[in-house]
Amino acid sequence: MxxxxxxxxxxxxxxxxxxxxxxxxxxxxxxxxxTERIALGCWHAAARELGLPLSEEDALGMVGMHSSKAPAYLAGLYGPDFPVRALIDATHQRYLAAMEEPIPxxxxxxxxxxxxxxxxxxxxxxxxxxxxxxxxxxxxxxxxxxxxxxxxxxxxxxxxxxxxxxxxxxxxxxxxxxxxxxxxxxxxxxxxxxxxxxxxxxxxxxxxxxxxxxxxxxxxxxxxxxxxxxxxxxxxx
CATH class of the missing domain: 3.40.50.1000 (HAD superfamily/HAD-like)
Structure with missing residues (x-):
């Protein structure tokens, strides 16, 4: 891409x-x-940690998306049984930690x-x-x-x-x-x-x-x- x-x-x-x-x-x-590259890295790292699929294209689809729309977006891609909240929470925690470093x-x-x-x-x-x-x-x-x-x-x-x-x-x-x-x-x-x-x-x-x-x-x-x-x-x- x-x-x-x-x-x-x-x-x-x-x-x-x-x-x-x-x-x-x-x-x-x-x-x-x-910050978007940092956020994408957090999504992928959290998905790996939880053993979940998350393609580069699907993660890019959330760029600029309001956080309230992410659960429906992910469930639509990976099905209703996908642990959406676990992935979002793990990503959020990684992102908050990353943002304590200097932001370019x-x-x-x-x-x-x-x-x-x-x-x-x-x-x-x-x-x-x-x-x-x-x-x-x-x-x-x-x-x-x-x-x-x-x-x-x-x-x-x-x-x-x-x-x-x-x-x-x-x-x-x-x-x-x-x-x-x-x-x-x-x-x-x-x-x-x-x-x-x-x-x-x-x-x-x-x-x-x-x-x-x-x-x-x-x-x-x-x-x-x-x-x-x-x-x-x-x-x-």
């Missing part, structure tokens, strides 16, 4: 920007923090945040991760104070790919969804932000954009460095 994103921005007519963005919203895992930031993140601050664009976070864990990660990496607002997965009724989390984040930032530029790495997240009416830049991480995501016409770039360059264009800089 090719997990490498393209090395250039792909922009369709549907992503043409009519006016400059007034705010920015970031996903967290896999977009700002290099994605290349170009700090430069992008610095530039947005200099331009006067308020920033928010819209993550499927629960608040307690999200705040831990953001504080541990020293970027929590960079964001005016955060919306977490345990604070919305309908998780990504529903638009709720991005609608709420835009509202808290005091701008219309169409005035926000969203940075996302997952297919679920891109679909959520697009449905909310936001302008989206996809920066794929461990899973490439799926055909249904590409059909939305969002720009896809290889890194946050390229995402910043595209945002500068949109802002007329």
């Amino acid at each position: 090719n997990l490498n994103p393209p090395h250039h921005a792909t922009v369709s007519a549907s992503s043409t920007i009519a006016s400059a963005p007034r705010a920015a919203i970031f996903d967290m895992d896999g977009l700002m923090l290099d 930031l994605k290349a170009g993140l700090l430069e992008l945040l610095d530039w947005l601050a200099a331009e006067g664009l308020p920033c928010g976070v819209a993550t499927s991760t629960r608040r307690r864990i999200a705040e831990h990660h953001l504080a541990q990496t020293g970027i929590l104070q960079r964001f005016a607002q955060t919306v977490c997965g345990d604070e919305i009724e309908h998780p990504k790919p529903a638009p709720d989390i991005y609608l709420k984040a835009a509202g808290l930032l005091g701008v219309a969804p169409g005035e926000c530029v969203v940075f996302e790495d997952s297919n679920f997240g891109v679909q959520a932000a697009h449905t909310a009416g936001c302008r989206v830049i996809m920066v794929p991480d461990v899973r490439p954009p799926q055909p249904e995501t590409l059909a939305l016409g969002m720009p896809v770039v290889a890194s946050l460095v390229e995402a910043q360059a595209l945002t500068r264009q949109w802002c007329g800089r």
